[in-house]
Amino acid sequence: MKFSIEKSKFEIILNNLQPFLDKKDSSQITSHIYLETHDNILILKATDYEIGLETQINIKKEIDGNATVSGKRILDSIKRLKDKEISIETDGQNLYVKQEETIFELPMFDANEFPKNIQETTQNKINFDTSSFIQFLKKITPAIDSSNQKPELTGALLDLKDYTFNFVGTDTRRLAIVKQKVQSLEKLNLIIPKKAISEILKLFSDEIEIFYNEYQLIIKNQYYTFFTKLINGNFPDYEKIIAKDFRIQIKLPKQNFLESIKTINSLSQKIKITFRSNEILFETIQTDNTGKANTQFEYQTNFEEEINLCVDSRYIVDFLSQIENTEFELCINEAKNPFVLKDGDFSTLILPIQN
Numbered sequence: 001m002k003f004s005i006e007k008s009k010f011e012i013i014l015n016n017l018q019p020f021l022d023k024k025d026s027s028q029i030t031s032h033i034y035l036e037t038h039d040n041i042l043i044l045k046a047t048d049y050e051i052g053l054e055t056q057i058n059i060k061k062e063i064d065g066n067a068t069v070s071g072k073r074i075l076d077s078i079k080r081l082k083d084k085e086i087s088i089e090t091d092g093q094n095l096y097v098k099q100e101e102t103i104f105e106l107p108m109f110d111a112n113e114f115p116k117n118i119q120e121t122t123q124n125k126i127n128f129d130t131s132s133f134i135q136f137l138k139k140i141t142p143a144i145d146s147s148n149q150k151p152e153l154t155g156a157l158l159d160l161k162d163y164t165f166n167f168v169g170t171d172t173r174r175l176a177i178v179k180q181k182v183q184s185l186e187k188l189n190l191i192i193p194k195k196a197i198s199e200i201l202k203l204f205s206d207e208i209e210i211f212y213n214e215y216q217l218i219i220k221n222q223y224y225t226f227f228t229k230l231i232n233g234n235f236p237d238y239e240k241i242i243a244k245d246f247r248i249q250i251k252l253p254k255q256n257f258l259e260s261i262k263t264i265n266s267l268s269q270k271i272k273i274t275f276r277s278n279e280i281l282f283e284t285i286q287t288d289n290t291g292k293a294n295t296q297f298e299y300q301t302n303f304e305e306e307i308n309l310c311v312d313s314r315y316i317v318d319f320l321s322q323i324e325n326t327e328f329e330l331c332i333n334e335a336k337n338p339f340v341l342k343d344g345d346f347s348t349l350i351l352p353i354q355n
Helices: 007-020 071-079 130-143 194-203 254-264 313-321
Strands: 002-006 032-038 041-047 051-058 060-063 065-070 085-090 094-099 102-107 155-161 164-170 174-181 188-193 209-212 216-220 224-229 248-253 270-275 279-284 294-298 307-312 327-332 339-343 346-350
Touching: 002 007, 007 041, 007 051, 007 071, 007 085, 007 194, 032 071, 051 194, 065 071, 065 102, 071 094, 071 102, 130 155, 130 164, 130 174, 130 194, 130 209, 130 313, 155 194, 188 194, 188 224, 194 224, 248 254, 254 279, 254 294, 254 313, 254 327, 307 313, 313 339, 313 346
Parallel strands: none
Antiparallel strands: 002 060, 002 085, 032 041, 032 065, 041 051, 051 224, 085 094, 094 102, 155 164, 155 188, 164 174, 174 346, 209 216, 216 224, 248 327, 270 279, 270 307, 279 294, 327 339, 339 346
C-alpha cells in the first residue's frame, strides 16, 4: 500500500477515530486503526467491539492495499509533522509515515484479522424525520445513569409505538422523555448505550440515515458510518410512572429560575423551593456546617396555599439548559410525590428529596 494525503485532513480523521479504539491493551488489534486503499479512496475503521466508526477520504494512490497501525502512535506521529502533504506506505511488517527527511516506522498487525464493524444481518431503516433525532438524544442524555448496575438503565430507550416515537432516559431519581408524533406503523424498542450517544452527538447533526438490527444501531451520513451494540434488557415501564393528571400546573420563567438556583448552588445543590402567592423562595438545605443561602424573586403564582419542593437542583438545571423557550411548565400533585417539568414534547419527572 502506498498513498499521499494532506497532513491536516489525515489528522482530523485520526482524531475522530480515537474514541473507538481499545486503549487498555495495545497488544489487541482493536487498538489499531484499519486502513484500506481502493482506487483513489482511503477507507479507515476503528472499533473496540462495542462501538465502531468507518470513514473515507480522497487520496493520491500509488499502490492499493490494506494495513493496521496503532491508532495512538500514528496520531502522535502525524501531529509532529509540518502542515503539508505526507506519504504513507507499507511493507510486510511495518507502516511508514514520511515527510521530507522525517520517517516514522510503525509495526502492523495482520489486517485480515481486523473485526468487521457492522454485523452481516438484515438491516431495517428507521423511517421518520431524522432532523430532530440528535436534539432529542441531547435532551435526555443528562438523565442517563452510566454507572447503574442494571445495564438497561445505562442507555437511552428508543420506543416507537402507537404513532409516537419516545426517547427516554433515567437514573432512577429522574426520568427524561421526548415524544415525537410519527406516521409509522412499525414498532421499535432499542436501548443505546450512553457512551455511544456521546460519540453520536459529536459526529452527527441532522443529515443522517438510521438503521438497526437485533444487535446494533447504525448511523450514516456522507462522511461517517457509525455503529454501536445495543443493550440487551427490559427498560422500566416508564409510562406507568408519569401521572396522567396533576392538581397544579403553572407556567414559570426559565431565566429567573436558573439565576436563582445558580446563586445558591455554590453552597449546596440540595435546595428547597417555596411557592407563595406572590413570590418564589430558594434556599439551601443545610446538611453540615457549609453554611446556608437563600434568594427569591417576585412572581404571581396565585397559590392559595404555600407549596414546598425539596430537590436536587442539578436535575432542574439540566432540564432548563436543554430548552429554548423563556417559560416552562411545572406540574405538581403533592410536595412529596414526583413532579414534572415540561416544555412542549420534552418533559422530566423528578423525585423530590424527602426532607
